[in-house]
Amino acid sequence: MNAATRFKLPPVVMPEQDPVERVHNVREVPLGFTPEMALQEAQRCLHCTNQPCVEGCPVGVRIPEFIQAIESCDYLAGIGIIKQTNLLPAVCGRVCPQEDQCQKNCTVGKAHRDVGQAVQIGQLERFLADWERENHAAVIPQIPSASGKRVAVIGSGPAGLTVAGDLIKLGHAVTVFEALHMPGGVLGYGIPEFRLPKEIVYQEVAYLTTLGVDFQYNMVIGKSITVDEVRKDYNVIFIGSGAGLPNFLHIPGENLLGVYSANEYLTRTNLMHAYDENSDTPILRGKSVAVLGGGNVAMDSARTALRLGALRVMVIYRRSEEEMPARKEEYHHAIQEGVEFHFLQNPVEILGNGEGWVTGLTVQKMHLGEPDASGRRRPLPIAGQTSNVPADVVVVAIGNDPNPLIPAALPGLQVNKHGGIITDEDTMETSVPGVFAGGDIVLGAATVILAMGQGRKAAHAIHAWLTRTTETS
Amino acid sequence: MNMIRKREELGRNVVRYVVDAPLVATHRKPGQFVIIRVTDHGERIPLTIADANPEMGTISLIVQSVGKTTREMAMLRPGNAIHDIVGPLGRPTHIQRFGTVLCMGGGIGIAPLYPIAKGMKEARNHVITVLGARTYDLLILEDDMRNVSDELIVTTDDGSYGTKGLVTDAIRSLVNGGTHIDQAVVIGPPLMMKFTSLLTKELGIPTMASLNPIMIDGTGMCGGCRVTVGGEIKFACVDGPEFDAHEVDWDSMIRRLGTYRTAEQVAADRYDHECRVGLDAGELR
Numbered sequence: 009m010n011a012a013t014r015f016k017l018p019p020v021v022m023p024e025q026d027p028v029e030r031v032h033n034v035r036e037v038p039l040g041f042t043p044e045m046a047l048q049e050a051q052r053c054l055h056c057t058n059q060p061c062v063e064g065c066p067v068g069v070r071i072p073e074f075i076q077a078i079e080s081c082d083y084l085a086g087i088g089i090i091k092q093t094n095l096l097p098a099v100c101g102r103v104c105p106q107e108d109q110c111q112k113n114c115t116v117g118k119a120h121r122d123v124g125q126a127v128q129i130g131q132l133e134r135f136l137a138d139w140e141r142e143n144h145a146a147v148i149p150q151i152p153s154a155s156g157k158r159v160a161v162i163g164s165g166p167a168g169l170t171v172a173g174d175l176i177k178l179g180h181a182v183t184v185f186e187a188l189h190m191p192g193g194v195l196g197y198g199i200p201e202f203r204l205p206k207e208i209v210y211q212e213v214a215y216l217t218t219l220g221v222d223f224q225y226n227m228v229i230g231k232s233i234t235v236d237e238v239r240k241d242y243n244v245i246f247i248g249s250g251a252g253l254p255n256f257l258h259i260p261g262e263n264l265l266g267v268y269s270a271n272e273y274l275t276r277t278n279l280m281h282a283y284d285e286n287s288d289t290p291i292l293r294g295k296s297v298a299v300l301g302g303g304n305v306a307m308d309s310a311r312t313a314l315r316l317g318a319l320r321v322m323v324i325y326r327r328s329e330e331e332m333p334a335r336k337e338e339y340h341h342a343i344q345e346g347v348e349f350h351f352l353q354n355p356v357e358i359l360g361n362g363e364g365w366v367t368g369l370t371v372q373k374m375h376l377g378e379p380d381a382s383g384r385r386r387p388l389p390i391a392g393q394t395s396n397v398p399a400d401v402v403v404v405a406i407g408n409d410p411n412p413l414i415p416a417a418l419p420g421l422q423v424n425k426h427g428g429i430i431t432d433e434d435t436m437e438t439s440v441p442g443v444f445a446g447g448d449i450v451l452g453a454a455t456v457i458l459a460m461g462q463g464r465k466a467a468h469a470i471h472a473w474l475t476r477t478t479e480t481s
Numbered sequence: 482m483n484m485i486r487k488r489e490e491l492g493r494n495v496v497r498y499v500v501d502a503p504l505v506a507t508h509r510k511p512g513q514f515v516i517i518r519v520t521d522h523g524e525r526i527p528l529t530i531a532d533a534n535p536e537m538g539t540i541s542l543i544v545q546s547v548g549k550t551t552r553e554m555a556m557l558r559p560g561n562a563i564h565d566i567v568g569p570l571g572r573p574t575h576i577q578r579f580g581t582v583l584c585m586g587g588g589i590g591i592a593p594l595y596p597i598a599k600g601m602k603e604a605r606n607h608v609i610t611v612l613g614a615r616t617y618d619l620l621i622l623e624d625d626m627r628n629v630s631d632e633l634i635v636t637t638d639d640g641s642y643g644t645k646g647l648v649t650d651a652i653r654s655l656v657n658g659g660t661h662i663d664q665a666v667v668i669g670p671p672l673m674m675k676f677t678s679l680l681t682k683e684l685g686i687p688t689m690a691s692l693n694p695i696m697i698d699g700t701g702m703c704g705g706c707r708v709t710v711g712g713e714i715k716f717a718c719v720d721g722p723e724f725d726a727h728e729v730d731w732d733s734m735i736r737r738l739g740t741y742r743t744a745e746q747v748a749a750d751r752y753d754h755e756c757r758v759g760l761d762a763g764e765l766r
Contacts, residue, residue, distance in 0.1 A: 187567065187698070187699075187700050188567075188698060189518060189525075189564075189565045189567070197698075197702075225565070226565050226566065226567035227504075227567070228567060228568070228570065228699075228700060231508065231568065231569055231570055232504045232505065232508060232567070232568065232569070233504060233508065234508070252698075252700065252701065252702035253701055253702070254702070254703070254704040256704070256707075256714055258714070262714070263707060263708075263709055263714075263730075263733045263737060265736060265737060265739070265740050266740075268705075269703060269704035269705070271702055271703045271704060272697065272703035272704055272705045275697055275698065275702070275703050276697065279697075280524060280525070280697065281522075287522075287524075288522065288523050288524040288549060288550060288748065289524040289525075289697075290524075290741040290744035290745070290748070292740070292741075363736070364733070364736035364737075411700065411701055411702065412701070412719075413700055413701060413719065
């Protein structure tokens with residue numbers, strides 16, 4: 009097929025659960041490509057010699073090559089190519105912001121001046137990963153003989169899983185310490201089932217267990233065992249403890265009954281299955297839910313509220329639609345499902361009744377001024393323009409800071425003013441020799457793929473570090 | 482899985498468990514707590530560590546059956562296991578030689594008070610303990626507390642044991658009698674903590690209170706346990722569980738404890754019903 013023919017092929021439309029139906033269940037929304045759809049979409053790739061898409065990928069997945077494998081219907085080869093650089097394709101295919109990364113750079117999209125016309129790289133990645141999982145086709149790699157070196161990974165989120173996977177394959181012994189009773193970090197407690205089925209996360213962990221990674225749950229490092237004890241037993245430590253410290257607005261009424269941080273709202277629902285009426289973990293099922301914030305976590309919270317039976321869900325955001333950091337796809341899905349968006353509204357007070365239950369909030373109308381430090385136009389209040397919005401549940405989704413537990417337990421570990429661990433950009437080594445860090449504990453709340461990218465960098469550097477210490481010892 | 486070694490009924494609906502948790506046993510300090518899940522589908526609940534035996538690798542947990550999860554836990558016997566235990570969590574109690582320390586305990590709160598009183602005694606403080614219970618049947622750990630206290634006063638609301646009255650009455654008469662107190666610690670039902678704090682504030686006695694709000698992860702991740710202390714949001718799981726009792730916004734804390742009262746009642750009733758059905762079936766066999 010020549011380039012001109014390829015270029016004319018329209019994007020394959022991803023089948024999705026009907027919005028009316030799906031708000032009553034927690035099953036995944038996009039249903040995935042059939043082999044025919046995957047083939048058709050793969051044929052849209054122009055196989056550019058300069059590979060701009062690969063440039064756009066934080067872990068440098070060899071995108072045109074795996075797409076070629078789909079065209080040749082050699083799925084095993086395709087997934088093999090992805091897995092050389094990306095340990096968690098089933099996860100990334102679903103939750104990566106491809107429209108800002110690989111697909112943003114895609115020649116097809118650029119030629120159409122519409123990123124929506126780009127080759128759907130994420131969906132093709134998901135297709136191969138799902139094929140591998142559903143067909144039990146995961147290949148167990150040859151692992152070199154044991155190096156005798158031991159690596160402790162703190163946290164089983166995307167950064168930690170990447171480090172564990174990379175280093176076990178190089179022959180090192182790896183133990184992952186997880187504070188919760190289930191693995192995955194934010195993939196488990198944060199991202200909803202309808203966007204990332206937990207079974208996928210648990211299967212990825214099971215695969216790592218097969219390779220020999222030892223997962224220890226209910227282990228809070230610095231509490232259950234000290235960092236010094238870990239250092240005694242392991243040659244190297246990787247900290248991937250995430251951005252688990254929710255921010256609040258510090259406005260009146262935030263402690264009223266029915267006000268949640270997004271972390272709590274999502275953890276109750278995802279990790280503890282509160283969406284199931286028979287779950288032992290309760291959650292307040294509001295009829296009118298206000299979600300404060302405009303990121304992906306706000307979208308996840310709003311869509312979760314619908315699935316918990318809310319009749320009205322409002323996202324209240326202080327800037328405009330244009331500045332909203334949520335992925336377009338999530339925004340679009342939320343609108344399809346009936347979420348209301350109240351732009352240029354800044355919550356100034358949460359209102360309650362005499363018994364302390366939330367009844368609504370007061371919002372201040374804003375307009376956009378000059379760009380601020382983030383490069384986005386700064387929202388400014390319009391004097392005298394406030395109004396009240398009724399709500400019986402309020403979810404605060406305005407971001408997270410790095411969790412301070414590990415930094416507090418390791419004297420000498422340097423952190424920045426937001427509490428993020430300071431690392432060498434290339435090696436991810438911290439100010440404490442032999443201690444590396446990556447993911448949201450370094451970046452602040454970022455993305456799964458950036459966390460994995462840092463995990464990959466750290467794994468390279470840790471391997472070099474371990475090899476070096478072997479030679480000198 | 483954490484095997485239960487010993488089970489002992491301490492009072493009405495109150496059970497003490499000695500359970501395997503070797504890392505917690507060797508690392509815990511007075512004032513810290515664990516989060517447990519009784520079963521693999523259970524909720525996560527915080528429980529204070531009442532005592533520990535590092536040599537045996539066991540900890541003691543004292544549980545009062547109030548909701549579904551604690552009732553389910555009360556059914557467990559030696560040989561059964563608690564599915565998950567994570568900890569020790571929270572900051573340890575600040576223990577030093579203050580002089581005279583007043584330990585005030587109420588209801589199930591006497592359980593976490595015990596290791597603190599013991600620690601205070603070991604730090605060579607003069608320990609005066611005041612325990613309060615609604616009625617004698619509900620009083621726990623009297624002998625254990627007596628062993629670590631220089632003076633022990635018990636009050637019951639109904640006068641069935643000790644002095645009739647409230648803990649606050651006993652403190653007032655202590656102070657009126659000329660006893661000087663350098664530091665106080667209070668753990669008990671929220672209302673008892675609120676009113677004892679108001680009193681010690683009036684009397685100018687520095688007071689620490691250990692809070693037990695609703696929690697999920699216990700690592701500062703969810704913010705569900707937030708309390709207002711001195712006008713600021715604090716997370717009891719990582720910033721506490723102990724705070725300056727005179728700075729705690731008690732009314733807000735007490736209200737937040739009631740967030741799931743309706744759901745808890747429904748779950749407990751349903752559990753009781755299922756249990757009875759289950760027992761009947763067992764008896765028929």
